[in-house]
Amino acid sequence: MHTELPSLDPDDWAAFRTLCHDLVDEALKAVEGVREMPVWQPMPDAVRSALREPAPRSAQGAERVGAEFLKRILPYANGNLHPRFFGWVHGAGTPVGALAEFLAASMNANVGGRDHGAVHVERQVIEWCKEIFGFPAEASGLLVSGTSMATLIGLTVARNVLAEGDVRDLGLLAEPRQLVCYASQQVHGSVAKALELLGIGRRGLRLVPVDAEHRLIVEELHNAIRLDRAEERRPFAVVGTAGTVNIGASDPLAELASLCRAESLWLHVDGAFGALSLLAPGRRGSLKGIEQADSLAFDFHKWLHVPYDAGCILVRRGGQHRASFAREQDYLAAADRGLAGGAPWFCDFGPELSRGFRALKVWFTIKTHGLDQLGQAIAANCDLAVRLAGLVGKEPCLELLAPVPLNIVCFRYRGEGLPEAVLDRINSDIVADLQEQGIAAPSTTRIGGRLAIRACICNHRTRARDLEILLEAVRTLGRQREAELSAVGQA
Amino acid sequence: MHTELPSLDPDDWAAFRTLCHDLVDEALKAVEGVREMPVWQPMPDAVRSALREPAPRSAQGAERVGAEFLKRILPYANGNLHPRFFGWVHGAGTPVGALAEFLAASMNANVGGRDHGAVHVERQVIEWCKEIFGFPAEASGLLVSGTSMATLIGLTVARNVLAEGDVRDLGLLAEPRQLVCYASQQVHGSVAKALELLGIGRRGLRLVPVDAEHRLIVEELHNAIRLDRAEERRPFAVVGTAGTVNIGASDPLAELASLCRAESLWLHVDGAFGALSLLAPGRRGSLKGIEQADSLAFDFHKWLHVPYDAGCILVRRGGQHRASFAREQDYLAAADRGLAGGAPWFCDFGPELSRGFRALKVWFTIKTHGLDQLGQAIAANCDLAVRLAGLVGKEPCLELLAPVPLNIVCFRYRGEGLPEAVLDRINSDIVADLQEQGIAAPSTTRIGGRLAIRACICNHRTRARDLEILLEAVRTLGRQREAELSAVGQA
Numbered sequence: 001m002h003t004e005l006p007s008l009d010p011d012d013w014a015a016f017r018t019l020c021h022d023l024v025d026e027a028l029k030a031v032e033g034v035r036e037m038p039v040w041q042p043m044p045d046a047v048r049s050a051l052r053e054p055a056p057r058s059a060q061g062a063e064r065v066g067a068e069f070l071k072r073i074l075p076y077a078n079g080n081l082h083p084r085f086f087g088w089v090h091g092a093g094t095p096v097g098a099l100a101e102f103l104a105a106s107m108n109a110n111v112g113g114r115d116h117g118a119v120h121v122e123r124q125v126i127e128w129c130k131e132i133f134g135f136p137a138e139a140s141g142l143l144v145s146g147t148s149m150a151t152l153i154g155l156t157v158a159r160n161v162l163a164e165g166d167v168r169d170l171g172l173l174a175e176p177r178q179l180v181c182y183a184s185q186q187v188h189g190s191v192a193k194a195l196e197l198l199g200i201g202r203r204g205l206r207l208v209p210v211d212a213e214h215r216l217i218v219e220e221l222h223n224a225i226r227l228d229r230a231e232e233r234r235p236f237a238v239v240g241t242a243g244t245v246n247i248g249a250s251d252p253l254a255e256l257a258s259l260c261r262a263e264s265l266w267l268h269v270d271g272a273f274g275a276l277s278l279l280a281p282g283r284r285g286s287l288k289g290i291e292q293a294d295s296l297a298f299d300f301h302k303w304l305h306v307p308y309d310a311g312c313i314l315v316r317r318g319g320q321h322r323a324s325f326a327r328e329q330d331y332l333a334a335a336d337r338g339l340a341g342g343a344p345w346f347c348d349f350g351p352e353l354s355r356g357f358r359a360l361k362v363w364f365t366i367k368t369h370g371l372d373q374l375g376q377a378i379a380a381n382c383d384l385a386v387r388l389a390g391l392v393g394k395e396p397c398l399e400l401l402a403p404v405p406l407n408i409v410c411f412r413y414r415g416e417g418l419p420e421a422v423l424d425r426i427n428s429d430i431v432a433d434l435q436e437q438g439i440a441a442p443s444t445t446r447i448g449g450r451l452a453i454r455a456c457i458c459n460h461r462t463r464a465r466d467l468e469i470l471l472e473a474v475r476t477l478g479r480q481r482e483a484e485l486s487a488v489g490q491a
Numbered sequence: 492m493h494t495e496l497p498s499l500d501p502d503d504w505a506a507f508r509t510l511c512h513d514l515v516d517e518a519l520k521a522v523e524g525v526r527e528m529p530v531w532q533p534m535p536d537a538v539r540s541a542l543r544e545p546a547p548r549s550a551q552g553a554e555r556v557g558a559e560f561l562k563r564i565l566p567y568a569n570g571n572l573h574p575r576f577f578g579w580v581h582g583a584g585t586p587v588g589a590l591a592e593f594l595a596a597s598m599n600a601n602v603g604g605r606d607h608g609a610v611h612v613e614r615q616v617i618e619w620c621k622e623i624f625g626f627p628a629e630a631s632g633l634l635v636s637g638t639s640m641a642t643l644i645g646l647t648v649a650r651n652v653l654a655e656g657d658v659r660d661l662g663l664l665a666e667p668r669q670l671v672c673y674a675s676q677q678v679h680g681s682v683a684k685a686l687e688l689l690g691i692g693r694r695g696l697r698l699v700p701v702d703a704e705h706r707l708i709v710e711e712l713h714n715a716i717r718l719d720r721a722e723e724r725r726p727f728a729v730v731g732t733a734g735t736v737n738i739g740a741s742d743p744l745a746e747l748a749s750l751c752r753a754e755s756l757w758l759h760v761d762g763a764f765g766a767l768s769l770l771a772p773g774r775r776g777s778l779k780g781i782e783q784a785d786s787l788a789f790d791f792h793k794w795l796h797v798p799y800d801a802g803c804i805l806v807r808r809g810g811q812h813r814a815s816f817a818r819e820q821d822y823l824a825a826a827d828r829g830l831a832g833g834a835p836w837f838c839d840f841g842p843e844l845s846r847g848f849r850a851l852k853v854w855f856t857i858k859t860h861g862l863d864q865l866g867q868a869i870a871a872n873c874d875l876a877v878r879l880a881g882l883v884g885k886e887p888c889l890e891l892l893a894p895v896p897l898n899i900v901c902f903r904y905r906g907e908g909l910p911e912a913v914l915d916r917i918n919s920d921i922v923a924d925l926q927e928q929g930i931a932a933p934s935t936t937r938i939g940g941r942l943a944i945r946a947c948i949c950n951h952r953t954r955a956r957d958l959e960i961l962l963e964a965v966r967t968l969g970r971q972r973e974a975e976l977s978a979v980g981q982a
């Protein structure tokens with residue numbers, strides 16, 4: 001009776017189940033064997049070409065598409081599952097997270113609102129986060145794609161609460177003064193991006209100097225606020241960082257919280273990866289004050305290894321959060337019973353109306369592993385960073401370029417008497433060589449103007465031996481590059 | 492050697508594979524059998540309580556967590572997989588989409604940038620979208636969580652291109668005039684939300700009257716633009732809708748495109764679910780002009796049934812798109828080779844730096860089913876809507892409240908000589924009853940002030956018989972409610 005119309009369900013469910021089992025097995029095999037594979041390999045031109053096709057009109061069938069995935073996509077991964085991926089700040093993923101994604105997608109919930117199971121799972125996850133960070137009962141939260149979006153939401157609430165007039169209605173026309181947000185010189189680029197979106201502009205971001213440990217200097221902040229007030233600008237927010245991207249430093253959050261209270265400013269904490277380091281034994285102290293933030297942004301897809309993407313915003317006073325995003329529309333009217341019950345709806349706490357069931361992979365991850373084990377994995381990464389820094393210090397041809405407060409080691413190869421520009425070039429080549437040879441994948445940054453090899457240890461699979469392999473290769477490649485240069489010089 | 496440190500990989504891979512197979516089978520069984528289940532059932536209080544627990548410190552293990560998922564979460568779905576879910580605009584999902592989510596999560600790619608397979612898949616998907624909608628080669632695109640985010644991005648580019656001064660740097664301080672964006676009275680709430688975020692404010696949204704078919708009246712738009720210019724406001728954008736949420740109407744996009752060209756305004760099209768209706772045979776004509784949009788926002792998770800969440804923004808001139816979001820940061824410096832190659836990076840086209848591998852489920856869906864079959868499923872939904880409207884028209888106790896240009900039928904139960912307020916109450920009760928009894932899940936809206944039962948047919952599993960079941964139940968419940976009221980009246 002139903003056959004006359006097209007359905008997108010499998011014709012043969014048993015065959016489809018078998019296909020799922022096979023592909024699940026292949027994908028898990030790739031995770032299980034990741035250590036034996038190159039960290040990264042570029043997608044060859046032939047594969048790129050083969051992947052290209054006009055928009056497919058005809059059905060190719062799941063089996064054929066699955067086979068193409070295994071051949072042309074799976075081998076060319078980002079690299080971040082590998083224990084010697086040290087680039088940027090990428091989580092390593094977990095098999096149980098992938099399983100949760102299948103289950104969430106099979107349910108296909110829209111968690112923008114209404115009354116159904118997925119909503120309760122997200123609420124539970126948010127309650128856990130409030131508990132972890134010591135936020136009050138009236139705090140609200142929302143799962144988002146990551147800290148960029150979380151920071152955008154936090155600063156939206158800050159702007160709407162503190163700018164002149166009803167910003168939601170009138171926009172910034174009602175605000176004659178330049179709004180100013182303060183952050184350290186080491187702040188992440190997502191803050192400037194958020195200010196640009198919000199109509200405040202980069203000009204509204206005041207970068208405050210940091211000390212030798214890359215921590216914001218509170219007195220400099222205080223001076224900057226005074227100056228801006230004197231010059232008729234309107235300070236409204238301070239962004240404190242828990243874990244800078246360059247070296248993993250954290251600002252003195254408790255002092256920032258006191259200053260913000262005294263100055264009636266909003267304290268937003270960008271804790272993208274650093275915030276959850278408080279799960280590691282003995283590390284809670286360095287984030288003291290985080291529990292006083294007005295809003296806190298952080299990621300699950302970094303140091304909790306939840307598959308991409310998954311982040312969170314917490315807002316201290318839930319009423320302010322909701323007042324910045326809630327709207328009424330006829331076709332979205334909430335009801336007091338039935339499927340349209342379940343108020344408040346999550347779409348009233350952020351810009352998105354349709355929302356996937358991200359909460360399930362977070363729920364699975366936290367429950368399966370438990371916060372203690374997740375915290376131990378974080379602690380192990382930090383211990384490895386200290387160890388790596390120690391190894392660097394023992395090598396005459398290597399040089400540590402920054403302190404190691406968390407899990408990031410910035411160092412470089414140094415030849416004898418080579419000018420800075422040449423050293424920059426050598427170290428940048430070393431990093432690209434390491435990646436292209438599939439040995440390891442650190443990234444680069446600049447510390448005090450010098451190009452650094454940046455090793456961020458953010459992977460539950462990384463072991464001490466991986467650090468030795470990294471340094472061995474850096475030494476070898478560095479010497480090669482240096483020899484090449486001196487050969488050119490002599491020629 | 493590695494055992495001294497915690498890893499989040501399974502201790503026993505074979506056992507974990509078996510667990511995955513079992514849970515995949517259970518989840519697929521729920522999809523396969525969805526027709527025999529209630530459309531929706533509330534989560535009982537006992538289950539809600541059982542779900543609640545303090546943040547788990549100890550590992551519970553994947554097996555136990557999986558069992559809890561099957562017992563406490565899977566049964567309490569959103570309902571949108573069911574063929575008689577008619578609420579809001581929800582896609583129905585597909586098993587192959589869920590499989591793709593497992594595979595994407597197992598790879599755990601961060602598609603914010605760099606050079607790896609997932610990036611090439613997303614580029615391919617965007618090329619397909621440009622081809623589908625007739626966008627030029629220089630157009631750019633980005634996969635996002637949905638149309639709310641896509642519209643935010645489209646209007647950000649519009650604002651940055653057309654407002655006075657360098658908005659990214661100076662914010663809106665450089666713009667002394669009220670920026671004005673035009674849209675029909677039937678526009679989706681995400682447009683106002685975007686304007687609020689962008690610092691333009693709701694005041695900057697001018698709602699233009701619609702005709703009897705709920706289509707924006709272009710002459711009224713023209714008048715509004717003239718008036719705003721005369722009064723020193725600055726028109727900058729028009730939002731055309733392809734598929735209004737209330738009844739599925741589409742604005743005259745070709746006329747809007749001409750007007751926007753003549754007036755130097757940005758044309759953004761909100762095509763959340765309606766845009767992809769051009770895949771249905773014979774429906775391309777009603778969206779004529781969509782290929783001329785400056786930006787186009789639409790969802791894959793609605794009428795392509797890709798699991799939540801997945802939407803897309805296309806921008807006609809890719810350079811303008813990138814100029815609105817690209818930034819440079821030391822630790823994110825792109826390289827000409829190695830893993831940090833692959834420019835331009837997707838993070839330079841939107842607010843997010845970390846981005847999941849959404850593209851894979853879209854790629855799997857389009858290839859597995861092919862655009863022809865996906866278009867036929869859309870056409871079948873529209874045919875069913877016409878059929879439902881016909882059935883409503885034949886029932887004396889039912890009344891059609893709006894035209895049916897696409898896939899949405901707004902109607903109501905009408906008793907004899909009942910006041911409007913009572914009819915509203917009866918119809919709202921009918922909808923909640925339908926949901927609570929698990930028979931069907933339409934939603935409600937208001938059409939011309941009257942509460943309507945709104946049936947949006949957006950499910951590849953829906954068949955003619957489902958419409959009959961819906962109307963049968965509406966009649967029965969309506970009579971019951973009417974009888975209860977008259978009993979109360981006589982008592």
